[in-house]
Amino acid sequence: MTLRTRTLAWSAGLTAVLAAVLVISAGIGPVSIPPATVARALLSADPLPLGFEAPRTSRIIVLNVRLPRIALAAFVGVALATAGTVMQGFFRNPMADPSIIGVSSGAAVGAVATIVLPFAFPFGLELQGAAFLAAVITAFAVYLIATQGGQTPTATLLLAGVAVQTFLGAIISLLLLHSGQSIRRVVYWLMGHLGGTTWGEVRVIAVVLPPLFFVLLFYARDLNVLLLGEEEAHGLGVEVERTKRILLAVSSVVTAAAVAVTGVIGFVGLIVPHGMRLLVGPDHRILLPTSALAGASFLVATDTLARSGPAEVPVGIVTAALGAPFFLYLLRSREVTKL
Amino acid sequence: MTGGDPAQPNPLLAVDGLGVQLDGTTVLDGIDATADRGRFLGIVGPNGAGKTTLLRTIAGAIDPAAGRVAVAGEPIHDLTSKAASRLVAKVPQDTTVGFEFDVRTVVEMGRNPHRSRVDGWTDTDVAAVEQALDRTDTRQFADRGIATLSGGERQRVLLARALAQDAPLLLLDEPTGSLDINHQVRTLELVRDLVSEGRTALAAIHDLDLAARFCDELVLLSDGGVVAAGPPEAVLTESEIRNAFGASVVVSENPVTETVSVTALGAGETPADGRSETSPAPQPGRGSKDSGR
Numbered sequence: 001m002t003l004r005t006r007t008l009a010w011s012a013g014l015t016a017v018l019a020a021v022l023v024i025s026a027g028i029g030p031v032s033i034p035p036a037t038v039a040r041a042l043l044s045a046d047p048l049p050l051g052f053e054a055p056r057t058s059r060i061i062v063l064n065v066r067l068p069r070i071a072l073a074a075f076v077g078v079a080l081a082t083a084g085t086v087m088q089g090f091f092r093n094p095m096a097d098p099s100i101i102g103v104s105s106g107a108a109v110g111a112v113a114t115i116v117l118p119f120a121f122p123f124g125l126e127l128q129g130a131a132f133l134a135a136v137i138t139a140f141a142v143y144l145i146a147t148q149g150g151q152t153p154t155a156t157l158l159l160a161g162v163a164v165q166t167f168l169g170a171i172i173s174l175l176l177l178h179s180g181q182s183i184r185r186v187v188y189w190l191m192g193h194l195g196g197t198t199w200g201e202v203r204v205i206a207v208v209l210p211p212l213f214f215v216l217l218f219y220a221r222d223l224n225v226l227l228l229g230e231e232e233a234h235g236l237g238v239e240v241e242r243t244k245r246i247l248l249a250v251s252s253v254v255t256a257a258a259v260a261v262t263g264v265i266g267f268v269g270l271i272v273p274h275g276m277r278l279l280v281g282p283d284h285r286i287l288l289p290t291s292a293l294a295g296a297s298f299l300v301a302t303d304t305l306a307r308s309g310p311a312e313v314p315v316g317i318v319t320a321a322l323g324a325p326f327f328l329y330l331l332r333s334r335e336v337t338k339l
Numbered sequence: 340m341t342g343g344d345p346a347q348p349n350p351l352l353a354v355d356g357l358g359v360q361l362d363g364t365t366v367l368d369g370i371d372a373t374a375d376r377g378r379f380l381g382i383v384g385p386n387g388a389g390k391t392t393l394l395r396t397i398a399g400a401i402d403p404a405a406g407r408v409a410v411a412g413e414p415i416h417d418l419t420s421k422a423a424s425r426l427v428a429k430v431p432q433d434t435t436v437g438f439e440f441d442v443r444t445v446v447e448m449g450r451n452p453h454r455s456r457v458d459g460w461t462d463t464d465v466a467a468v469e470q471a472l473d474r475t476d477t478r479q480f481a482d483r484g485i486a487t488l489s490g491g492e493r494q495r496v497l498l499a500r501a502l503a504q505d506a507p508l509l510l511l512d513e514p515t516g517s518l519d520i521n522h523q524v525r526t527l528e529l530v531r532d533l534v535s536e537g538r539t540a541l542a543a544i545h546d547l548d549l550a551a552r553f554c555d556e557l558v559l560l561s562d563g564g565v566v567a568a569g570p571p572e573a574v575l576t577e578s579e580i581r582n583a584f585g586a587s588v589v590v591s592e593n594p595v596t597e598t599v600s601v602t603a604l605g606a607g608e609t610p611a612d613g614r615s616e617t618s619p620a621p622q623p624g625r626g627s628k629d630s631g632r
Contacts, residue, residue, distance in 0.1 A: 218456055224440070225448050231400045232431060236504070237424035237452030282439050 007286040010279075014293035018074070021297045025304040026066045033058050042067075069197040072261065073303040073315070074296040075205045076194070077268060078213065079258035081295020083251040084269025085276075085288055086216055089223045090247055091154050098255040098269035101161040101248070105168035106138025107131040107259040112172055112186050116179045127189075128201075128260045135256035138164065143248060152244060154230075192265030192316025194303050201261050208257050213292065215250050219243060220284035227282065265299070265316045267323035272298055274330060349375040351411055351539045352397070352508055358405030359389075359396050366392045367563045370406070374541060374556075376507070379534045381554030382543045383574070385584045388560040390543035391432060394510045397541065399423045410508050424452035428504035430497050432512035432543075442488070442496050443481045446471055449503030471502035474529060476522075490517035498526065502533075509533060511542035515549060527553040551575055551599035559583055575599045 026042070027033040033041075041054035041062040054062075083098035091100065099105065111131040142164050146157040172190075179186050222243045225233045230240045255269075272295045273287070280286045299315070302322060306315040350373040357370040367389045374380045382390045395401045397408050399415045408415045410426045418426075428449070449471065450464045472478040475495045485493060494517050501509060511530065515523040523546075530540050531553055544550040550557055551571035559567040559574050561583035567574045580588045586603050593600040 221451065221454075221456070224444070225451055227440070228445075228448070231395070234400055234420050235398055235424055235427070235429050236448055237421040239420050281441075283444060 003283065003285060006280070007289060010286060010290045011293060014290055014297065018293055018297045018300070021300050021304075022070055022074070025070050025300050026062050028304055028308050029061070029066060031057075031061055033062065038062055068199050068202050069194050069303070069307075070300055071202045072197045072205065073194050073299045075202065075209055076258040076262050076265065077272075077295035077297070077299030078292045079205070079209055079254045079295075080265065080269040080299070081272040081276075081291040082213055082216060082288060083255040083258075084295075085273040085284070085291045086223065086247055086251040087269070088273055089227055089282075089284060090244070090251075091158055092227060092229075093158065094274070095270075096158075097266075098251065099165075099259075099264075101142045101157060101252065102138045102164040102168060103135045103252050103255045104259050104264045105165045105172070107135035107256060108190060108264060109138075109168050109171050109175075110134025111189050111260070111263070112175045112179075115182050115186050115189070116175045132256050132260035135259060136253060138168065139248070139252035139256070143245075150241060152241065154244075157248075188314060189263040191314035192263040192319070193314045194262055195307070195312060205257055205261060209254065212250050212254050212257075213288075216247070216254075217285075217288050219247060220288050223247065223284045224282075263314075263316065265319055267319045267327070268295055268299055271323045271327045271330075274327070278330065351376045352380075352541065353409045354393075354397065354406070355409070356406035357393075357396065357403050357408060359392055359401055360404045361392065361401070365404075365563060367396070367403075370560075370563075370565055372558055372565065372568065374508075374539050376539055377534055377537050378555045379530060379540045379542070379553060381550040381557045381571075382541065382560060383545075383547055383550050383557055384560035388583070389563045390560055391512055393560065394429065394512050394541065394543055397508075398427050398429045398510055421452055424504065424506070426506055427508045427510060428501035428506040429510040430494070430501045430512065430514055432516060439484045439486055441482055441484055442477060442499075443468070443472070445485055445496055446477070446481075446499045446503050449500040449505075452504060452506075467503045467505055471499040474502060474532075475499040476525070491519060491522060494518060495522065495526065498529075507538055509538055509540045511540065513545060514542055515544065515546065523549060547575055547580075547601040548593065548599070551601075552593070552596050571599050575601055 023035050023038050023042070027035055027038045037054055037058050040052050041059045043052040044054050044059060045063055080098050084096070087096040087098055087100050088094060090096070108131070110133060111127050113134075114127045114130045142157065142160050143152065145164070146152050146160040176183065176186060222233070222238050225236050225238050226240070226243065228236070233243075234240050259265075273291045276287055276291045276294050280290050299319070302318045303315045305322075306313050306318045352372070352374040354370055354372040357367055358365065359367040370393060372380070382393060384390055392401065396403055397410075397415065399408075399418070399420070402416055410423075413422070413426060415423050415427065446468050447464075450467060453464065454460075472481055475498050477492070477495050477499050480488060480492065480496075485496060488496065494514065498511070498514065501511075509530070514526055514530070518526060527549060530542065534540050534555075542550075542554070544554070554571060556569060557567075557571050557574040558565055559579060566583055567579045575590060577588055577590050580586065580590070580601060584603075587608075588604060589602045591600050591602070592598070
């Protein structure tokens with residue numbers, strides 16, 4: 001079976017899984033709705049002139065209440081799984097995740113500062129704008145710190161990322177100490193949450209994410225060659241430093257866009273790429289699209305669990321609580337450390 | 340692009356006054372070398388002489404501090420990676436891999452220099468990959484993960500990748516280093532075949548007998564400079580080897596291949612045919628340091 005056929009088969013299968021997860025998730029909540037009604041409600045959405053009809057209340061619950069949150073979870077899942085895949089390949093390091101160069105820590109500083117500090121930010125920056133901006137600035141700063149004479153060794157980049165994350169962690173702790181009444185909001189944000197999603201937030205990430213995803217997919221072959229090592233990649237016609245800059249910049253913006261909207265949702269970007277690598281192999285031409293689809297299903301499913309208990313918990317707790325044991329299982333049973 | 344056209348004037352490779360520094364240490368100094376099309380040039384010399392550095396510099400991976408390298412008339416360090424990788428294909432020495440690609444995918448990566456990001460897989464690409472698998476005797480494990488192969492098998496896969504790259508200049512760093520005696524000879528015969536088809540090969544080879552047997556010309560490197568160059572029998576003399584390696588040797592003719600054979604003598608050993616030793620005892624410390632260059 002050629003790579004193209006395998007990619008199409010896996011993508012079709014995972015799309016079906018995602019559709020099923022979406023329908024089941026949209027049926028779960030204070031009012032439970034049977035899957036068939038959910039499907040009809042989804043297909044009756046305004047932009048689809050398919051002539052399907054569903055009861056008005058089910059329609060409102062599915063389309064206006066639950067779907068924005070589910071759609072956001074799906075997009076953020078795509079973003080984190082994609083960025084995680086790229087970072088693991090880029091660093092040739094199984095522990096790499098989307099935040100390895102400090103994007104999440106930067107976003108957290110931006111978000112927590114807007115919540116805690118008593119003055120308004122200039123230019124009317126809202127929490128999400130501040131988080132996004134701080135995330136991108138952090139990634140860029142780490143890149144500049146690690147770059148000398150036009151070369152950015154990945155080992156230096158990794159260590160610079162760790163050091164900057166530690167430094168920003170200190171700032172977050174300091175802000176937390178002075179957060180007073182708003183500490184609950186801060187902690188909630190830091191754990192990652194998808195509650196209270198509006199279609200507006202979904203629209204932003206739905207516009208930003210797809211083009212960036214296709215840029216990364218466009219570089220899948222270069223990413224494969226980079227896995228052989230930078231000198232070999234150079235010998236095989238890859239413009240190493242330029243490719244590294246593009247991969248870093250795009251995956252950092254992808255991560256920042258996700259984290260700024262939802263807060264820090266851990267583990268998705270680490271375990272989804274590993275799980276898919278075990279299933280489809282290390283070739284990024286198949287790994288990137290399948291990880292993206294699996295990431296969407298994973299985050300929609302975990303967020304459904306997060307909101308369906310007696311009291312809603314931040315989804316970051318669920319991804320870590322479910323993801324870590326699953327990851328340890330993979331680690332013990334198969335050779336998950338191989339990229 | 341002029342690469343690969345046998346009608347082009349020689350030399351294919353011209354190294355002119357090349358000097359290389361790594362972390363402030365001069366590793367190569369004033370290297371001159373040329374290789375015509377259809378020639379197999381061997382680089383020999385003790386550990387740390389700069390053989391690998393010379394190959395990496397010719398491949399464009401290291402920028403020289405002085406001098407220039409031209410392949411098919413093109414200054415290799417001024418080209419884009421893509422243009423350079425269409426002229427030069429390199430088989431690296433270090434074959435350890437930390438990834439799980441299958442062998443065919445690795446060989447297919449050799450076609451990367453010839454493809455644009457939007458191009459599909461062409462018939463030329465398919466033919467180059469299939470031929471590379473056949474000629475290196477690697478088709479039998481084409482679908483296996485590269486990490487499951489032995490060091491010698493991996494070395495042949497990397498040679499297959501370089502073949503698929505289809506460049507006029509082939510650089511090989513210790514191509515026979517981890518091969519059994521059968522594959523040592525078969526690999527070097529394959530290089531000879533490629534050379535007789537008009538390609539140029541430049542190989543760093545430890546084994547002086549193999550170098551003498553398969554190469555048209557040898558370049559003897561020592562301490563970052565060329566100490567001798569020319570046909571094997573002119574380069575591999577007892578005095579040149581003693582100066583470069585600091586070892587006492589006996590140079591004879593291999594009765595089977597009728598090429599130069601070099602036998603190193605241990606301290607206190609004398610040749611069995613009763614000839615008097617022509618070299619002083621080996622100087623301690625020389626020829627044993629391995630800096631990995």
